[in-house]
Amino acid sequence: MKVLTRTDLEAVQIPRKKPITGARAIAEAVKIADVDVIAAYPIRPYTGVMNALAEMIANGEFAAEIIVADSEHSQFEIAKHASAVGARTFVGSSGVGLLYAAEAIAVTAMDQLPVVALAGCRALDDPGNFGMEWNDTLFFRDSGWLVSWAKDPQEALDMTLVAYRVAEDRRVMLPHFIVVDGATITHIAAPVDTPPKEDVTEFLPPYRPHYPLDPAQGPVTKAQHIAPSLIGPEQRKHVDVAMKRSRDVIAEAWRDYADYVRRTYDPFIETFHMDDAEIALVTMGAYTVNALHAVKEVRRDGIKAGVVRLRYFRPFPAWDLEKVLSGVGGIGVLDFSYSFGSPDSAGVVFNEVRAAMYGNPKPALDFLFLGGREPKPADFVKALKVLHKYVRTGDTPEGKRVFWLTLRGEDV
Amino acid sequence: MSGERRQFKSVKEVPPEDYYTSGRRTCAGCGPALAYRLVLKAAGVNTVVLGPTGCMYVANAHQFLTSPYAIPWFHTQLGGGGAAGVGTAAAFRALMKKGKRRLEDVNVVVFGGDGGFADIGFAGLSMGMSYDYPRLLYVLYDNESYANTGIQASSTTPWGATTTFTPSGKVRRIGNERMKKNVALIMAAHPGVRYVATATLWPPLDLMNKVSKGLGSGGPSFIHVLVPCPKGWFTPPDLTVELSRLAVETGLWVLWEHENGRFRLTYKPSPRKHVKNYMQLQGRFAHLPASEIDMIEEVTEREWEIWAEMDRTGKLMVP
Numbered sequence: 001m002k003v004l005t006r007t008d009l010e011a012v013q014i015p016r017k018k019p020i021t022g023a024r025a026i027a028e029a030v031k032i033a034d035v036d037v038i039a040a041y042p043i044r045p046y047t048g049v050m051n052a053l054a055e056m057i058a059n060g061e062f063a064a065e066i067i068v069a070d071s072e073h074s075q076f077e078i079a080k081h082a083s084a085v086g087a088r089t090f091v092g093s094s095g096v097g098l099l100y101a102a103e104a105i106a107v108t109a110m111d112q113l114p115v116v117a118l119a120g121c122r123a124l125d126d127p128g129n130f131g132m133e134w135n136d137t138l139f140f141r142d143s144g145w146l147v148s149w150a151k152d153p154q155e156a157l158d159m160t161l162v163a164y165r166v167a168e169d170r171r172v173m174l175p176h177f178i179v180v181d182g183a184t185i186t187h188i189a190a191p192v193d194t195p196p197k198e199d200v201t202e203f204l205p206p207y208r209p210h211y212p213l214d215p216a217q218g219p220v221t222k223a224q225h226i227a228p229s230l231i232g233p234e235q236r237k238h239v240d241v242a243m244k245r246s247r248d249v250i251a252e253a254w255r256d257y258a259d260y261v262r263r264t265y266d267p268f269i270e271t272f273h274m275d276d277a278e279i280a281l282v283t284m285g286a287y288t289v290n291a292l293h294a295v296k297e298v299r300r301d302g303i304k305a306g307v308v309r310l311r312y313f314r315p316f317p318a319w320d321l322e323k324v325l326s327g328v329g330g331i332g333v334l335d336f337s338y339s340f341g342s343p344d345s346a347g348v349v350f351n352e353v354r355a356a357m358y359g360n361p362k363p364a365l366d367f368l369f370l371g372g373r374e375p376k377p378a379d380f381v382k383a384l385k386v387l388h389k390y391v392r393t394g395d396t397p398e399g400k401r402v403f404w405l406t407l408r409g410e411d412v
Numbered sequence: 413m414s415g416e417r418r419q420f421k422s423v424k425e426v427p428p429e430d431y432y433t434s435g436r437r438t439c440a441g442c443g444p445a446l447a448y449r450l451v452l453k454a455a456g457v458n459t460v461v462l463g464p465t466g467c468m469y470v471a472n473a474h475q476f477l478t479s480p481y482a483i484p485w486f487h488t489q490l491g492g493g494g495a496a497g498v499g500t501a502a503a504f505r506a507l508m509k510k511g512k513r514r515l516e517d518v519n520v521v522v523f524g525g526d527g528g529f530a531d532i533g534f535a536g537l538s539m540g541m542s543y544d545y546p547r548l549l550y551v552l553y554d555n556e557s558y559a560n561t562g563i564q565a566s567s568t569t570p571w572g573a574t575t576t577f578t579p580s581g582k583v584r585r586i587g588n589e590r591m592k593k594n595v596a597l598i599m600a601a602h603p604g605v606r607y608v609a610t611a612t613l614w615p616p617l618d619l620m621n622k623v624s625k626g627l628g629s630g631g632p633s634f635i636h637v638l639v640p641c642p643k644g645w646f647t648p649p650d651l652t653v654e655l656s657r658l659a660v661e662t663g664l665w666v667l668w669e670h671e672n673g674r675f676r677l678t679y680k681p682s683p684r685k686h687v688k689n690y691m692q693l694q695g696r697f698a699h700l701p702a703s704e705i706d707m708i709e710e711v712t713e714r715e716w717e718i719w720a721e722m723d724r725t726g727k728l729m730v731p
Contacts, residue, residue: 036506037499063510065502070539074495077488077536081462081499084486086513087506103489206512213484213500215458215518221479223487225470230477 017193022185023048025153025192026118026178029160031062032197033204035090037082038066039075043097044130045183046120050092072097076104076117083113084222086212088164092118094182096125098136108175109144110239111223114167114207115175116160117145121182121285121336123372131372132182134284134337138313138348144239146176146246147314149284151270153190156180158263159311161200165253168207171245179313181286181336195261203260247315268317270309271324273299277306279387280325282353283334284310287375291334294380303388313349318356330363330391332383338370346402363391366402373406418624420454420617427453431461435478438471441649443639443656444553445471446613448523451551451637452483454623459519460500461485464493464533466525467560467641468553493524493550494536497632501545519547519627526554526568530595537595541602541632548632549623552595555641563644567593570664572704573696575644580699587699596636600670600728606631609669609678612638613656618678622669629671638665646695658690663712666719670728677723687712 020028026049030038038057040050050066057066065082069075072093079091093101098119108115119137123129137147146166150156156178163176180186211220226232254267272292274280281291288309295305308324310317325331335347342351350366357364367383369375383405390396397403404411420426431452438445444467452459461483463469469487472480479485488496500520507513522540529537529552537550557575558564565575565588574580574587600608607629611619619637626633640647640655647655659665660679664687667679687709691697697705718731 034510036510036512037502039495039499063506065506067498067502067543069495069498070535073489073491074498074536074539077492077495078499078502081486081488081496082503082506085460085500085503085507087503089503104492104495107489213460213486214504214513215460215484216514216516217484219481219483219485221481221485224473224477224479224485225487226477227474 017191019189020153020192021048021187021189022150022153022156022180023187024052025157025194026160027052027056028194029157030090031056032195032200033088033161033164034062034206035064036087037079037089038064039069039078039089039091040066041069041072041075041093041097043072043094045122045186046092046094046118048186049118053090072101073104076101076108076115079115079117080104080108080111080113083115084111084213086207086209086214088207089115090117091115092120094120095122095136099124099139102139105140105145106143107223110235112173112239112242113175114164114173116163116167117175117177119177119179120186121179129372130183131374132184132336133370133372134349137177137179138337140177141314141348144174144243145314146174146312147179148177148312149179149310150185151286151288151309153185154192155265156185157192157194158257158261158265161204162253162257165204166246166249169249170210172242172249174239174242174246179285184286193261193263199260203256243315250312265311268310268312269320269324270311272307274306274308274324276304277328278304279330279332279384279391280306280308280328281332281334281383282308282310282321282325284313284349287334287336290375290377290380293377294384297381298384298388303384305384305388316352316356321353321356322360325357325362326360328362330365330387331357332365332367332387334369334380334383335366336369338368344401364401365390365396368402368404369406370404375406379405419621420624423617426620429453429457431455431457431459431482433480433482436472436480437475438468439643439649441642441652442471443555443613443641443652444468446652447551447553447619447637447639450613450616450619451521451523451623454620455519455521455549455627457483458517459483459521462488462493462496462500462520462522464488464496464522464524464528465490466528467555468523468525470560490528491532491536493522493528493533494538494540497522497548497550498540498543498545501548505545517547519549520545521549521551523551523553526552526556526566527558530554530568530593531566537599538602541599541605541634543632545632546630547627549626550632550634552634552636553639554636555639555644556592557641557644559641559644565590568595572700572708574699575696585699586704587696596634597728597730599634600675604631605670607633607669607671608635610636610638610665610667612659612665612667613640613653614660618667625669625671644696646698647693651693655690655693658685658693661685662687662690663716664690668719674726675722675728676726677719684716
């Protein structure tokens with residue numbers, strides 16, 4: 001039987017902390033943010049958030065236009081155009097749904113419209129698969145969207161509120177993905193503190209666009225076709241500068257948020273046991289918890305391991321990552337993404353981490369969890385042991401650098 | 413929010429203001445440009461215009477950083493017209509209901525081409541017509557091909573027309589072998605739809621009055637506007653309006669409206685001219701032998717029996 005710690009006791013004593021699913025938690029954030037237009041289309045597992053929002057609106061908990069779209073492409077177009085008028089918007093999808101919307105997703109960033117979307121990660125077809133992979137969301141790696149990755153329902157709620165603040169900041173004006181590791185977060189309940197609306201009104205003031213598409217504000221022509229020589233590079237640079245500026249805006253937003261809700265987060269990177277770590281697992285999202293359990297287990301055998309969790313994928317916190325990893329002898333990436341034919345035939349996140357560490361390279365291994373098969377606790381322990389041995393001896397099983405940990409049969 | 417339904421009884425009543433003006437590079441004799449001008453004159457200043465990709469996206473700017481729009485305008489993706497209209501209308505409704513914007517009638521006009529509304533954006537258009545947003549008007553400007561990319565067939569290209577995807581060759585002689593999709597009839601078949609109509613550049617007041625009726629109908633509306641395209645139809649630029657008139661007088665383009673569940677013809681050609689009067693002016697039909705044109709005349713004659721019956725009964729049928 002688990003012995004309750006002081007933190008656990010506090011959790012049950014705070015009356016406003018209730019066990020709700022991640023989908024419900026994000027819906028609560030959308031309600032607190034007083035979102036005006038929501039566009040829904042069903043696909044598992046993200047769709048729970050839309051079920052929750054539809055119920056809230058039907059019961060008069062808050063007022064918003066909720067559109068049942070004919071496709072994900074329409075969903076993201078609806079959100080984009082509502083945002084252009086001056087509405088605060090919410091949208092989302094999973095897996096192939098995100099890819100169906102890809103065109104609309106891409107232009108939203110180039111239009112610099114602060115749409116906030118939930119990406120509930122799901123393995124891509126074919127074959128159809130309810131499992132979790134990161135490849136759906138990482139398709140939008142290069143799109144100009146801000147991308148943050150929540151580890152639990154509480155953080156998903158907090159990230160949603162912060163996302164609106166950052167996306168709508170005049171220095172940024174970019175759309176924002178809140179990413180959760182599929183059903184692990186959307187469908188699993190955890191204690192969540194939902195801040196009262198009054199507590200965050202000042203933190204998140206109403207959205208006031210610069211040049212809304214509204215006749216009351218006079219004529220404006222948006223996204224007119226251009227000859228590439230006219231403003232092609234300048235427009236791209238505009239988005240680039242917004243993304244670069246978001247770094248400070250994100251840090252500032254999380255600092256402010258902590259003042260309002262009395263919950264603090266390191267904005268970009270969360271670390272565990274990194275003070276004396278000789279090896280580190282780098283990951284994102286919900287499975288950080290499994291990594292942490294594995295670290296505790298191997299530490300009993302004297303292996304000094306730590307965990308580094310990226311909270312943002314875009315902007316990619318290379319500056320912080322290099323700092324927190326500067327003291328370790330080797331890195332293992334826990335990777336639910338893959339890029340066929342990429343350098344070393346490895347994961348998307350692995351190659352991003354390696355690129356971030358280019359100035360201070362470390363021995364690095366990629367541990368893959370692909371095709372949606374649920375990892376076992378032993379997989380994480382194995383990853384740590386392989387990495388530990390690699391750092392000590394330079395040897396890995398069969399000399400490999402990339403391991404398909406959940407694969408049955410030969411990993412060729 | 414029910415709106416005014418201003419009707420223009422004569423050309424003298426047409427407002428002098430234009431919201432679609434200079435600052436574009438449309439072709440000489442461009443039918444869509446004339447349609448844009450008339451539609452926006454009728455819609456007035458309190459209007460947001462949305463433009464899915466199409467020839468009227470690229471032709472309305474590109475060369476210089478100019479805009480022909482004196483009212484708010486925003487691009488949407490080729491398949492995004494239906495959703496763009498819904499998103500825009502939903503934003504106005506939400507902001508007004510929640511007291512974030514003053515209460516007012518704002519028109520949302522989405523101009524989709526035949527590619528944008530009959531093909532890639534067909535589902536989105538259907539979705540838009542299934543909602544209840546007032547003052548949301550979808551205008552299909554139908555020049556019967558993908559005219560910007562070099563005249564490729566769409567699902568509204570008429571049977572027998574040559575396009576770069578459906579050329580008339582030695583073995584495949586006819587050119588386009590698909591029948592023109594009747595998008596307006598499909599839109600009228602949506603449940604509870606208040607106003608659906610067809611129009612062309614002639615008579616111009618017919619188009620403007622239909623715009624006014626659609627916007628004032630209390631729900632989403634749809635107007636299918638046939639617009640001659642000199643580039644794609646291989647016609648002289650000075651014949652654009654004349655071709656519109658002939659399309660109506662030969663009965664190949666049927667002017668009708670479907671208002672609150674009742675169908676009626678808004679123009680009955682009498683006597684109806686032979687379709688050759690319209691087709692022989694166009695290079696895209698030049699390869700068709702007289703026998704094929706006579707066959708189209710026969711089909712048109714048979715279809716007009718149905719159109720006449722629809723006018724009599726006020727009910728939708730499929731010709």
